[in-house]
Amino acid sequence: MIIGHGGNTKGLAEELGCLADEIIDMSANLNPLGPPERIKTVIMENLSAIHALPEPDAGSMTRGFARFHGIDPDTVIAGSGTTWFIYTIPKALDAKNVVILGPTYSDYADACTMQGIAPAFCMARAEDGFLPDLEAVSDMAARADLVFICNPNNPTGVLVEKEFITTLARRHPDVCFVVDESYLPFVEGAGDISLVQDRSYDNLLVLSSMSKIFTIPGLRTGFLSGAKPLVDTVMHCYQPWSVNALAQVVITDIFDHPEQIAPFYEKTRAYIAGEKKKFLDTVTDLKGLVPVPGHTCFILAKLLYHTAPLVCRQVGADRILIRDCSNFTGLGHRYVRFSLKDRKTNTALFRSLEKALACG
Ligand SMILES: Cc1ncc(COP(=O)(O)O)c(C=O)c1O
Missing domain, CATH: 3.90.1150.10 (Aspartate Aminotransferase, domain 1)
Structure with missing residues:
Protein backbone atom coordinates (compact mmCIF):
# COMPACT_ATOMS: atom_id res chain seq x y z
CA MET A 1 0.00 0.00 0.00
CA ASN A 31 22.92 3.20 6.17
CA PRO A 32 24.14 6.23 8.20
CA LEU A 33 27.36 6.22 6.16
CA GLY A 34 25.45 6.78 2.93
CA PRO A 35 26.17 4.94 -0.33
CA PRO A 36 29.58 3.56 -1.29
CA GLU A 37 31.59 6.39 -2.81
CA ARG A 38 31.77 5.03 -6.34
CA ILE A 39 27.98 4.88 -6.82
CA LYS A 40 27.59 8.58 -7.64
CA THR A 41 30.40 8.43 -10.19
CA VAL A 42 28.96 5.29 -11.76
CA ILE A 43 25.57 7.00 -12.11
CA MET A 44 27.04 10.19 -13.56
CA GLU A 45 29.18 8.27 -16.04
CA ASN A 46 26.29 6.08 -17.18
CA LEU A 47 23.41 8.53 -17.53
CA SER A 48 23.19 7.69 -21.22
CA ALA A 49 22.09 4.14 -20.26
CA ILE A 50 18.54 5.49 -20.00
CA HIS A 51 18.43 6.04 -23.77
CA ALA A 52 18.28 2.29 -24.37
CA LEU A 53 16.20 -0.52 -22.99
CA PRO A 54 17.92 -2.36 -20.15
CA GLU A 55 18.28 -6.14 -20.05
CA PRO A 56 14.71 -7.44 -19.74
CA ASP A 57 15.65 -9.89 -16.97
CA ALA A 58 18.40 -7.76 -15.38
CA GLY A 59 20.67 -10.70 -16.12
CA SER A 60 24.06 -9.05 -15.48
CA MET A 61 23.20 -7.80 -11.99
CA THR A 62 21.55 -11.15 -11.21
CA ARG A 63 24.72 -13.02 -12.19
CA GLY A 64 26.76 -10.52 -10.15
CA PHE A 65 24.68 -11.20 -7.02
CA ALA A 66 24.90 -14.96 -7.65
CA ARG A 67 28.68 -14.82 -8.17
CA PHE A 68 29.18 -12.81 -4.99
CA HIS A 69 27.20 -15.34 -2.95
CA GLY A 70 28.52 -18.39 -4.79
CA ILE A 71 25.06 -19.55 -5.86
CA ASP A 72 23.44 -20.68 -9.11
CA PRO A 73 22.12 -17.60 -10.99
CA ASP A 74 19.08 -19.67 -11.97
CA THR A 75 18.03 -19.52 -8.31
CA VAL A 76 18.04 -15.68 -8.25
CA ILE A 77 15.70 -13.00 -9.61
CA ALA A 78 16.37 -9.25 -9.61
CA GLY A 79 13.44 -6.95 -8.96
CA SER A 80 12.55 -3.31 -8.47
CA GLY A 81 13.18 -3.53 -4.74
CA THR A 82 12.20 -6.43 -2.52
CA THR A 83 8.77 -4.76 -2.52
CA TRP A 84 8.11 -6.25 -5.94
CA PHE A 85 8.63 -9.75 -4.54
CA ILE A 86 6.63 -9.14 -1.36
CA TYR A 87 3.62 -8.20 -3.48
CA THR A 88 4.19 -10.90 -6.11
CA ILE A 89 4.88 -13.98 -3.99
CA PRO A 90 1.37 -14.51 -2.50
CA LYS A 91 -0.10 -14.23 -6.00
CA ALA A 92 2.56 -16.34 -7.74
CA LEU A 93 2.31 -19.14 -5.18
CA ASP A 94 -1.49 -18.89 -5.08
CA ALA A 95 -1.29 -18.68 -1.29
CA LYS A 96 -4.50 -19.12 0.68
CA ASN A 97 -3.32 -19.22 4.30
CA VAL A 98 -0.55 -16.82 5.18
CA VAL A 99 1.13 -16.40 8.56
CA ILE A 100 3.17 -13.32 9.39
CA LEU A 101 5.56 -13.13 12.34
CA GLY A 102 4.71 -9.84 13.95
CA PRO A 103 4.80 -7.10 14.89
CA THR A 104 6.52 -6.40 11.60
CA TYR A 105 6.74 -4.50 8.33
CA SER A 106 3.19 -3.86 7.16
CA ASP A 107 3.68 -4.64 3.46
CA TYR A 108 3.50 -8.42 3.97
CA ALA A 109 -0.06 -8.01 5.23
CA ASP A 110 -0.87 -5.41 2.58
CA ALA A 111 0.35 -7.79 -0.13
CA CYS A 112 -1.98 -10.47 1.25
CA THR A 113 -4.92 -8.08 1.43
CA MET A 114 -4.36 -7.20 -2.22
CA GLN A 115 -4.80 -10.89 -3.05
CA GLY A 116 -7.95 -11.17 -0.94
CA ILE A 117 -6.11 -13.11 1.77
CA ALA A 118 -6.64 -12.26 5.45
CA PRO A 119 -3.25 -13.12 6.96
CA ALA A 120 -2.88 -14.53 10.47
CA PHE A 121 -0.30 -12.94 12.76
CA CYS A 122 1.92 -14.84 15.14
CA MET A 123 2.80 -12.02 17.50
CA ALA A 124 5.97 -11.92 19.57
CA ARG A 125 5.37 -10.35 22.97
CA ALA A 126 6.99 -7.23 24.38
CA GLU A 127 7.54 -9.17 27.66
CA ASP A 128 9.73 -11.62 25.71
CA GLY A 129 11.77 -8.82 24.18
CA PHE A 130 9.77 -9.44 20.96
CA LEU A 131 11.55 -12.76 20.41
CA PRO A 132 9.16 -15.04 18.52
CA ASP A 133 8.23 -18.33 20.14
CA LEU A 134 9.26 -21.26 17.93
CA GLU A 135 6.45 -23.59 19.03
CA ALA A 136 3.78 -20.91 18.61
CA VAL A 137 5.05 -20.15 15.10
CA SER A 138 5.28 -23.86 14.27
CA ASP A 139 1.68 -24.48 15.42
CA MET A 140 0.44 -21.70 13.15
CA ALA A 141 2.71 -22.69 10.25
CA ALA A 142 1.09 -26.14 10.32
CA ARG A 143 -2.11 -24.49 9.05
CA ALA A 144 -0.42 -22.19 6.50
CA ASP A 145 0.95 -22.41 3.00
CA LEU A 146 3.11 -19.27 3.23
CA VAL A 147 4.95 -17.70 6.18
CA PHE A 148 6.70 -14.31 6.20
CA ILE A 149 9.67 -13.88 8.57
CA CYS A 150 11.63 -10.63 8.69
CA ASN A 151 15.15 -11.26 10.02
CA PRO A 152 16.29 -9.03 11.63
CA ASN A 153 12.82 -7.74 12.10
CA ASN A 154 11.56 -4.27 11.28
CA PRO A 155 10.65 -2.45 13.56
CA THR A 156 11.81 -4.47 16.61
CA GLY A 157 15.38 -5.10 15.39
CA VAL A 158 15.10 -8.63 16.80
CA LEU A 159 17.19 -11.32 15.14
CA VAL A 160 16.41 -15.03 15.16
CA GLU A 161 19.10 -17.66 14.67
CA LYS A 162 19.31 -19.51 11.37
CA GLU A 163 18.33 -22.66 13.28
CA PHE A 164 14.97 -21.09 14.20
CA ILE A 165 14.07 -20.80 10.52
CA THR A 166 15.58 -24.07 9.33
CA THR A 167 13.74 -25.96 12.09
CA LEU A 168 10.48 -24.54 10.80
CA ALA A 169 11.43 -25.33 7.19
CA ARG A 170 12.25 -28.95 8.12
CA ARG A 171 9.10 -29.43 10.17
CA HIS A 172 6.80 -27.98 7.50
CA PRO A 173 8.15 -29.03 4.10
CA ASP A 174 4.93 -28.07 2.31
CA VAL A 175 4.95 -24.51 3.61
CA CYS A 176 6.92 -21.79 1.82
CA PHE A 177 8.94 -19.63 4.22
CA VAL A 178 9.88 -16.18 2.92
CA VAL A 179 12.77 -14.75 4.90
CA ASP A 180 13.25 -11.02 4.47
CA GLU A 181 16.96 -10.32 5.08
CA SER A 182 16.78 -6.66 4.05
CA TYR A 183 18.55 -5.53 7.24
CA LEU A 184 20.86 -8.50 7.72
CA PRO A 185 23.92 -6.82 6.14
CA PHE A 186 23.91 -4.42 9.11
CA VAL A 187 24.36 -7.30 11.55
CA GLU A 188 27.72 -8.54 12.81
CA GLY A 189 28.18 -12.16 11.72
CA ALA A 190 25.44 -11.89 9.09
CA GLY A 191 27.18 -14.52 6.96
CA ASP A 192 26.43 -17.22 9.54
CA ILE A 193 22.77 -16.28 9.72
CA SER A 194 21.90 -15.61 6.10
CA LEU A 195 20.02 -18.26 4.15
CA VAL A 196 20.88 -16.82 0.74
CA GLN A 197 23.45 -19.56 0.08
CA ASP A 198 21.48 -22.41 1.62
CA ARG A 199 19.94 -24.74 -0.94
CA SER A 200 19.16 -27.60 1.45
CA TYR A 201 15.50 -26.62 1.68
CA ASP A 202 12.91 -26.79 -1.08
CA ASN A 203 10.62 -24.40 0.74
CA LEU A 204 12.78 -21.33 1.40
CA LEU A 205 12.82 -17.98 -0.37
CA VAL A 206 15.08 -15.12 0.71
CA LEU A 207 14.67 -11.39 0.06
CA SER A 208 17.78 -9.20 -0.16
CA SER A 209 17.25 -5.46 -0.46
CA MET A 210 19.94 -3.23 -1.95
CA SER A 211 18.07 -0.11 -0.73
CA LYS A 212 19.04 -0.13 2.93
CA ILE A 213 22.69 -1.12 3.13
CA PHE A 214 23.73 0.87 0.03
CA THR A 215 21.39 3.84 0.73
CA ILE A 216 19.80 3.68 -2.72
CA PRO A 217 16.06 3.27 -2.01
CA GLY A 218 15.30 5.57 -4.94
CA LEU A 219 16.96 3.22 -7.43
CA ARG A 220 14.54 0.41 -6.43
CA THR A 221 16.61 -2.76 -6.45
CA GLY A 222 16.43 -6.06 -4.61
CA PHE A 223 16.81 -9.80 -5.12
CA LEU A 224 14.85 -12.96 -4.51
CA SER A 225 16.80 -16.20 -4.14
CA GLY A 226 16.06 -19.69 -2.94
CA ALA A 227 14.71 -23.07 -3.98
CA LYS A 228 14.69 -23.26 -7.78
CA PRO A 229 11.12 -24.57 -8.26
CA LEU A 230 9.78 -21.72 -6.09
CA VAL A 231 11.96 -19.14 -7.84
CA ASP A 232 10.73 -20.47 -11.20
CA THR A 233 7.12 -20.12 -10.04
CA VAL A 234 7.68 -16.49 -9.04
CA MET A 235 9.49 -15.92 -12.35
CA HIS A 236 6.27 -16.79 -14.20
CA CYS A 237 4.90 -13.46 -12.95
CA TYR A 238 7.99 -11.48 -13.99
CA GLN A 239 7.52 -8.48 -16.22
CA PRO A 240 10.29 -7.49 -18.64
CA TRP A 241 12.45 -4.47 -17.73
CA SER A 242 11.38 -4.62 -14.10
CA VAL A 243 14.70 -3.04 -13.09
CA ASN A 244 15.55 0.25 -14.78
CA ALA A 245 18.75 0.82 -16.76
CA LEU A 246 20.64 2.97 -14.24
CA ALA A 247 19.78 0.63 -11.38
CA GLN A 248 21.10 -2.30 -13.39
CA VAL A 249 24.38 -0.49 -14.11
CA VAL A 250 24.89 0.47 -10.45
CA ILE A 251 24.17 -2.96 -8.98
CA THR A 252 26.22 -4.73 -11.64
CA ASP A 253 29.11 -2.38 -10.80
CA ILE A 254 28.81 -3.09 -7.06
CA PHE A 255 29.11 -6.84 -7.65
CA ASP A 256 31.89 -6.31 -10.21
CA HIS A 257 33.94 -4.97 -7.27
CA PRO A 258 33.32 -7.64 -4.64
CA GLU A 259 36.57 -6.77 -2.83
CA GLN A 260 34.95 -3.47 -1.77
C1 LIG B 1 11.62 -5.19 6.20
C2 LIG B 1 11.54 -4.51 4.88
N1 LIG B 1 11.51 -5.27 3.77
C3 LIG B 1 11.44 -4.71 2.58
C4 LIG B 1 11.38 -3.34 2.41
C5 LIG B 1 11.27 -2.78 1.03
O1 LIG B 1 12.51 -2.36 0.60
P1 LIG B 1 12.92 -2.27 -0.95
O2 LIG B 1 11.69 -2.52 -1.76
O3 LIG B 1 13.45 -0.92 -1.15
O4 LIG B 1 13.93 -3.37 -1.15
C6 LIG B 1 11.42 -2.52 3.53
C7 LIG B 1 11.36 -1.04 3.39
O5 LIG B 1 11.29 -0.29 4.31
C8 LIG B 1 11.51 -3.12 4.80
O6 LIG B 1 11.57 -2.38 5.91
Whole structure:
Protein backbone atom coordinates (compact mmCIF):
# COMPACT_ATOMS: atom_id res chain seq x y z
CA MET A 1 0.00 0.00 0.00
CA ILE A 2 1.10 3.54 -0.59
CA ILE A 3 0.61 4.91 2.90
CA GLY A 4 2.20 3.90 6.20
CA HIS A 5 5.92 4.02 5.43
CA GLY A 6 8.73 6.13 6.84
CA GLY A 7 10.65 8.77 4.91
CA ASN A 8 7.84 11.25 4.29
CA THR A 9 9.99 14.36 4.59
CA LYS A 10 7.79 16.20 2.10
CA GLY A 11 4.71 15.75 4.30
CA LEU A 12 6.46 17.13 7.39
CA ALA A 13 8.03 19.97 5.39
CA GLU A 14 4.58 20.99 4.12
CA GLU A 15 3.23 20.99 7.69
CA LEU A 16 6.14 23.13 8.92
CA GLY A 17 6.31 25.38 5.87
CA CYS A 18 9.93 24.56 5.10
CA LEU A 19 11.83 22.67 2.40
CA ALA A 20 12.00 18.87 2.46
CA ASP A 21 15.80 19.22 2.44
CA GLU A 22 15.62 20.98 5.79
CA ILE A 23 14.09 17.91 7.43
CA ILE A 24 16.41 15.38 9.05
CA ASP A 25 14.98 12.00 8.17
CA MET A 26 15.52 9.50 10.96
CA SER A 27 12.40 7.57 10.05
CA ALA A 28 13.82 5.63 7.10
CA ASN A 29 16.17 2.76 7.91
CA LEU A 30 19.17 3.56 5.77
CA ASN A 31 22.92 3.20 6.17
CA PRO A 32 24.14 6.23 8.20
CA LEU A 33 27.36 6.22 6.16
CA GLY A 34 25.45 6.78 2.93
CA PRO A 35 26.17 4.94 -0.33
CA PRO A 36 29.58 3.56 -1.29
CA GLU A 37 31.59 6.39 -2.81
CA ARG A 38 31.77 5.03 -6.34
CA ILE A 39 27.98 4.88 -6.82
CA LYS A 40 27.59 8.58 -7.64
CA THR A 41 30.40 8.43 -10.19
CA VAL A 42 28.96 5.29 -11.76
CA ILE A 43 25.57 7.00 -12.11
CA MET A 44 27.04 10.19 -13.56
CA GLU A 45 29.18 8.27 -16.04
CA ASN A 46 26.29 6.08 -17.18
CA LEU A 47 23.41 8.53 -17.53
CA SER A 48 23.19 7.69 -21.22
CA ALA A 49 22.09 4.14 -20.26
CA ILE A 50 18.54 5.49 -20.00
CA HIS A 51 18.43 6.04 -23.77
CA ALA A 52 18.28 2.29 -24.37
CA LEU A 53 16.20 -0.52 -22.99
CA PRO A 54 17.92 -2.36 -20.15
CA GLU A 55 18.28 -6.14 -20.05
CA PRO A 56 14.71 -7.44 -19.74
CA ASP A 57 15.65 -9.89 -16.97
CA ALA A 58 18.40 -7.76 -15.38
CA GLY A 59 20.67 -10.70 -16.12
CA SER A 60 24.06 -9.05 -15.48
CA MET A 61 23.20 -7.80 -11.99
CA THR A 62 21.55 -11.15 -11.21
CA ARG A 63 24.72 -13.02 -12.19
CA GLY A 64 26.76 -10.52 -10.15
CA PHE A 65 24.68 -11.20 -7.02
CA ALA A 66 24.90 -14.96 -7.65
CA ARG A 67 28.68 -14.82 -8.17
CA PHE A 68 29.18 -12.81 -4.99
CA HIS A 69 27.20 -15.34 -2.95
CA GLY A 70 28.52 -18.39 -4.79
CA ILE A 71 25.06 -19.55 -5.86
CA ASP A 72 23.44 -20.68 -9.11
CA PRO A 73 22.12 -17.60 -10.99
CA ASP A 74 19.08 -19.67 -11.97
CA THR A 75 18.03 -19.52 -8.31
CA VAL A 76 18.04 -15.68 -8.25
CA ILE A 77 15.70 -13.00 -9.61
CA ALA A 78 16.37 -9.25 -9.61
CA GLY A 79 13.44 -6.95 -8.96
CA SER A 80 12.55 -3.31 -8.47
CA GLY A 81 13.18 -3.53 -4.74
CA THR A 82 12.20 -6.43 -2.52
CA THR A 83 8.77 -4.76 -2.52
CA TRP A 84 8.11 -6.25 -5.94
CA PHE A 85 8.63 -9.75 -4.54
CA ILE A 86 6.63 -9.14 -1.36
CA TYR A 87 3.62 -8.20 -3.48
CA THR A 88 4.19 -10.90 -6.11
CA ILE A 89 4.88 -13.98 -3.99
CA PRO A 90 1.37 -14.51 -2.50
CA LYS A 91 -0.10 -14.23 -6.00
CA ALA A 92 2.56 -16.34 -7.74
CA LEU A 93 2.31 -19.14 -5.18
CA ASP A 94 -1.49 -18.89 -5.08
CA ALA A 95 -1.29 -18.68 -1.29
CA LYS A 96 -4.50 -19.12 0.68
CA ASN A 97 -3.32 -19.22 4.30
CA VAL A 98 -0.55 -16.82 5.18
CA VAL A 99 1.13 -16.40 8.56
CA ILE A 100 3.17 -13.32 9.39
CA LEU A 101 5.56 -13.13 12.34
CA GLY A 102 4.71 -9.84 13.95
CA PRO A 103 4.80 -7.10 14.89
CA THR A 104 6.52 -6.40 11.60
CA TYR A 105 6.74 -4.50 8.33
CA SER A 106 3.19 -3.86 7.16
CA ASP A 107 3.68 -4.64 3.46
CA TYR A 108 3.50 -8.42 3.97
CA ALA A 109 -0.06 -8.01 5.23
CA ASP A 110 -0.87 -5.41 2.58
CA ALA A 111 0.35 -7.79 -0.13
CA CYS A 112 -1.98 -10.47 1.25
CA THR A 113 -4.92 -8.08 1.43
CA MET A 114 -4.36 -7.20 -2.22
CA GLN A 115 -4.80 -10.89 -3.05
CA GLY A 116 -7.95 -11.17 -0.94
CA ILE A 117 -6.11 -13.11 1.77
CA ALA A 118 -6.64 -12.26 5.45
CA PRO A 119 -3.25 -13.12 6.96
CA ALA A 120 -2.88 -14.53 10.47
CA PHE A 121 -0.30 -12.94 12.76
CA CYS A 122 1.92 -14.84 15.14
CA MET A 123 2.80 -12.02 17.50
CA ALA A 124 5.97 -11.92 19.57
CA ARG A 125 5.37 -10.35 22.97
CA ALA A 126 6.99 -7.23 24.38
CA GLU A 127 7.54 -9.17 27.66
CA ASP A 128 9.73 -11.62 25.71
CA GLY A 129 11.77 -8.82 24.18
CA PHE A 130 9.77 -9.44 20.96
CA LEU A 131 11.55 -12.76 20.41
CA PRO A 132 9.16 -15.04 18.52
CA ASP A 133 8.23 -18.33 20.14
CA LEU A 134 9.26 -21.26 17.93
CA GLU A 135 6.45 -23.59 19.03
CA ALA A 136 3.78 -20.91 18.61
CA VAL A 137 5.05 -20.15 15.10
CA SER A 138 5.28 -23.86 14.27
CA ASP A 139 1.68 -24.48 15.42
CA MET A 140 0.44 -21.70 13.15
CA ALA A 141 2.71 -22.69 10.25
CA ALA A 142 1.09 -26.14 10.32
CA ARG A 143 -2.11 -24.49 9.05
CA ALA A 144 -0.42 -22.19 6.50
CA ASP A 145 0.95 -22.41 3.00
CA LEU A 146 3.11 -19.27 3.23
CA VAL A 147 4.95 -17.70 6.18
CA PHE A 148 6.70 -14.31 6.20
CA ILE A 149 9.67 -13.88 8.57
CA CYS A 150 11.63 -10.63 8.69
CA ASN A 151 15.15 -11.26 10.02
CA PRO A 152 16.29 -9.03 11.63
CA ASN A 153 12.82 -7.74 12.10
CA ASN A 154 11.56 -4.27 11.28
CA PRO A 155 10.65 -2.45 13.56
CA THR A 156 11.81 -4.47 16.61
CA GLY A 157 15.38 -5.10 15.39
CA VAL A 158 15.10 -8.63 16.80
CA LEU A 159 17.19 -11.32 15.14
CA VAL A 160 16.41 -15.03 15.16
CA GLU A 161 19.10 -17.66 14.67
CA LYS A 162 19.31 -19.51 11.37
CA GLU A 163 18.33 -22.66 13.28
CA PHE A 164 14.97 -21.09 14.20
CA ILE A 165 14.07 -20.80 10.52
CA THR A 166 15.58 -24.07 9.33
CA THR A 167 13.74 -25.96 12.09
CA LEU A 168 10.48 -24.54 10.80
CA ALA A 169 11.43 -25.33 7.19
CA ARG A 170 12.25 -28.95 8.12
CA ARG A 171 9.10 -29.43 10.17
CA HIS A 172 6.80 -27.98 7.50
CA PRO A 173 8.15 -29.03 4.10
CA ASP A 174 4.93 -28.07 2.31
CA VAL A 175 4.95 -24.51 3.61
CA CYS A 176 6.92 -21.79 1.82
CA PHE A 177 8.94 -19.63 4.22
CA VAL A 178 9.88 -16.18 2.92
CA VAL A 179 12.77 -14.75 4.90
CA ASP A 180 13.25 -11.02 4.47
CA GLU A 181 16.96 -10.32 5.08
CA SER A 182 16.78 -6.66 4.05
CA TYR A 183 18.55 -5.53 7.24
CA LEU A 184 20.86 -8.50 7.72
CA PRO A 185 23.92 -6.82 6.14
CA PHE A 186 23.91 -4.42 9.11
CA VAL A 187 24.36 -7.30 11.55
CA GLU A 188 27.72 -8.54 12.81
CA GLY A 189 28.18 -12.16 11.72
CA ALA A 190 25.44 -11.89 9.09
CA GLY A 191 27.18 -14.52 6.96
CA ASP A 192 26.43 -17.22 9.54
CA ILE A 193 22.77 -16.28 9.72
CA SER A 194 21.90 -15.61 6.10
CA LEU A 195 20.02 -18.26 4.15
CA VAL A 196 20.88 -16.82 0.74
CA GLN A 197 23.45 -19.56 0.08
CA ASP A 198 21.48 -22.41 1.62
CA ARG A 199 19.94 -24.74 -0.94
CA SER A 200 19.16 -27.60 1.45
CA TYR A 201 15.50 -26.62 1.68
CA ASP A 202 12.91 -26.79 -1.08
CA ASN A 203 10.62 -24.40 0.74
CA LEU A 204 12.78 -21.33 1.40
CA LEU A 205 12.82 -17.98 -0.37
CA VAL A 206 15.08 -15.12 0.71
CA LEU A 207 14.67 -11.39 0.06
CA SER A 208 17.78 -9.20 -0.16
CA SER A 209 17.25 -5.46 -0.46
CA MET A 210 19.94 -3.23 -1.95
CA SER A 211 18.07 -0.11 -0.73
CA LYS A 212 19.04 -0.13 2.93
CA ILE A 213 22.69 -1.12 3.13
CA PHE A 214 23.73 0.87 0.03
CA THR A 215 21.39 3.84 0.73
CA ILE A 216 19.80 3.68 -2.72
CA PRO A 217 16.06 3.27 -2.01
CA GLY A 218 15.30 5.57 -4.94
CA LEU A 219 16.96 3.22 -7.43
CA ARG A 220 14.54 0.41 -6.43
CA THR A 221 16.61 -2.76 -6.45
CA GLY A 222 16.43 -6.06 -4.61
CA PHE A 223 16.81 -9.80 -5.12
CA LEU A 224 14.85 -12.96 -4.51
CA SER A 225 16.80 -16.20 -4.14
CA GLY A 226 16.06 -19.69 -2.94
CA ALA A 227 14.71 -23.07 -3.98
CA LYS A 228 14.69 -23.26 -7.78
CA PRO A 229 11.12 -24.57 -8.26
CA LEU A 230 9.78 -21.72 -6.09
CA VAL A 231 11.96 -19.14 -7.84
CA ASP A 232 10.73 -20.47 -11.20
CA THR A 233 7.12 -20.12 -10.04
CA VAL A 234 7.68 -16.49 -9.04
CA MET A 235 9.49 -15.92 -12.35
CA HIS A 236 6.27 -16.79 -14.20
CA CYS A 237 4.90 -13.46 -12.95
CA TYR A 238 7.99 -11.48 -13.99
CA GLN A 239 7.52 -8.48 -16.22
CA PRO A 240 10.29 -7.49 -18.64
CA TRP A 241 12.45 -4.47 -17.73
CA SER A 242 11.38 -4.62 -14.10
CA VAL A 243 14.70 -3.04 -13.09
CA ASN A 244 15.55 0.25 -14.78
CA ALA A 245 18.75 0.82 -16.76
CA LEU A 246 20.64 2.97 -14.24
CA ALA A 247 19.78 0.63 -11.38
CA GLN A 248 21.10 -2.30 -13.39
CA VAL A 249 24.38 -0.49 -14.11
CA VAL A 250 24.89 0.47 -10.45
CA ILE A 251 24.17 -2.96 -8.98
CA THR A 252 26.22 -4.73 -11.64
CA ASP A 253 29.11 -2.38 -10.80
CA ILE A 254 28.81 -3.09 -7.06
CA PHE A 255 29.11 -6.84 -7.65
CA ASP A 256 31.89 -6.31 -10.21
CA HIS A 257 33.94 -4.97 -7.27
CA PRO A 258 33.32 -7.64 -4.64
CA GLU A 259 36.57 -6.77 -2.83
CA GLN A 260 34.95 -3.47 -1.77
CA ILE A 261 31.76 -4.97 -0.36
CA ALA A 262 33.05 -6.73 2.77
CA PRO A 263 35.09 -3.69 3.96
CA PHE A 264 32.01 -1.49 3.37
CA TYR A 265 29.86 -3.83 5.47
CA GLU A 266 32.52 -3.93 8.21
CA LYS A 267 32.86 -0.15 8.29
CA THR A 268 29.06 0.22 8.46
CA ARG A 269 28.69 -2.31 11.28
CA ALA A 270 31.50 -0.77 13.32
CA TYR A 271 30.05 2.72 12.87
CA ILE A 272 26.54 1.65 13.87
CA ALA A 273 27.83 -0.28 16.89
CA GLY A 274 29.72 2.81 18.11
CA GLU A 275 26.86 5.27 17.56
CA LYS A 276 24.29 2.90 19.01
CA LYS A 277 26.28 2.31 22.18
CA LYS A 278 26.79 6.02 22.66
CA PHE A 279 23.10 6.77 22.02
CA LEU A 280 21.80 3.97 24.25
CA ASP A 281 24.16 4.97 27.07
CA THR A 282 22.80 8.52 26.91
CA VAL A 283 19.18 7.55 26.46
CA THR A 284 19.12 5.66 29.78
CA ASP A 285 18.92 9.13 31.35
CA LEU A 286 15.65 9.83 29.57
CA LYS A 287 12.64 9.12 31.74
CA GLY A 288 9.73 7.63 29.83
CA LEU A 289 11.57 6.09 26.88
CA VAL A 290 12.66 2.46 26.92
CA PRO A 291 14.62 1.19 23.90
CA VAL A 292 14.15 -2.37 22.71
CA PRO A 293 17.55 -4.08 22.35
CA GLY A 294 17.89 -4.82 18.63
CA HIS A 295 20.51 -5.78 16.07
CA THR A 296 20.02 -3.16 13.39
CA CYS A 297 20.69 0.40 12.31
CA PHE A 298 17.36 1.50 13.80
CA ILE A 299 16.00 1.53 17.34
CA LEU A 300 12.46 0.81 18.48
CA ALA A 301 11.57 2.51 21.75
CA LYS A 302 8.56 2.33 24.03
CA LEU A 303 7.09 5.52 25.41
CA LEU A 304 5.92 5.01 28.98
CA TYR A 305 3.91 8.19 29.50
CA HIS A 306 3.40 9.75 26.07
CA THR A 307 1.80 8.68 22.81
CA ALA A 308 3.79 8.18 19.63
CA PRO A 309 1.80 10.70 17.53
CA LEU A 310 2.41 13.39 20.16
CA VAL A 311 6.15 12.73 20.50
CA CYS A 312 6.59 12.50 16.71
CA ARG A 313 4.81 15.84 16.31
CA GLN A 314 7.01 17.50 18.94
CA VAL A 315 10.24 16.06 17.54
CA GLY A 316 8.92 16.96 14.08
CA ALA A 317 8.69 20.61 15.18
CA ASP A 318 12.51 20.44 15.49
CA ARG A 319 12.52 19.29 11.86
CA ILE A 320 13.43 15.75 12.78
CA LEU A 321 11.29 13.00 11.29
CA ILE A 322 11.00 9.82 13.35
CA ARG A 323 8.62 6.92 12.79
CA ASP A 324 5.31 6.73 14.64
CA CYS A 325 4.81 2.97 14.94
CA SER A 326 1.07 3.14 15.69
CA ASN A 327 0.23 1.50 12.36
CA PHE A 328 2.34 -1.60 12.99
CA THR A 329 -0.23 -4.27 13.83
CA GLY A 330 0.41 -5.43 17.39
CA LEU A 331 2.37 -2.44 18.65
CA GLY A 332 -0.20 0.16 19.60
CA HIS A 333 0.35 3.87 20.01
CA ARG A 334 3.30 3.92 22.41
CA TYR A 335 6.18 2.99 20.13
CA VAL A 336 8.50 5.11 18.02
CA ARG A 337 11.38 4.07 15.79
CA PHE A 338 14.38 6.06 14.68
CA SER A 339 17.43 5.34 12.60
CA LEU A 340 20.76 6.60 13.90
CA LYS A 341 22.93 8.89 11.81
CA ASP A 342 26.11 10.83 12.61
CA ARG A 343 26.95 11.87 16.18
CA LYS A 344 25.77 15.49 15.76
CA THR A 345 22.39 14.43 14.37
CA ASN A 346 21.94 11.73 17.01
CA THR A 347 22.64 14.30 19.72
CA ALA A 348 20.07 16.64 18.15
CA LEU A 349 17.52 13.80 18.29
CA PHE A 350 18.38 13.10 21.91
CA ARG A 351 17.84 16.75 22.86
CA SER A 352 14.58 16.88 20.93
CA LEU A 353 13.30 13.70 22.59
CA GLU A 354 14.35 15.04 25.96
CA LYS A 355 12.29 18.19 25.34
CA ALA A 356 9.27 16.22 24.08
CA LEU A 357 9.29 13.84 27.03
CA ALA A 358 9.56 16.70 29.50
CA CYS A 359 6.15 17.97 28.33
CA GLY A 360 3.26 16.76 30.47
C1 LIG B 1 11.62 -5.19 6.20
C2 LIG B 1 11.54 -4.51 4.88
N1 LIG B 1 11.51 -5.27 3.77
C3 LIG B 1 11.44 -4.71 2.58
C4 LIG B 1 11.38 -3.34 2.41
C5 LIG B 1 11.27 -2.78 1.03
O1 LIG B 1 12.51 -2.36 0.60
P1 LIG B 1 12.92 -2.27 -0.95
O2 LIG B 1 11.69 -2.52 -1.76
O3 LIG B 1 13.45 -0.92 -1.15
O4 LIG B 1 13.93 -3.37 -1.15
C6 LIG B 1 11.42 -2.52 3.53
C7 LIG B 1 11.36 -1.04 3.39
O5 LIG B 1 11.29 -0.29 4.31
C8 LIG B 1 11.51 -3.12 4.80
O6 LIG B 1 11.57 -2.38 5.91
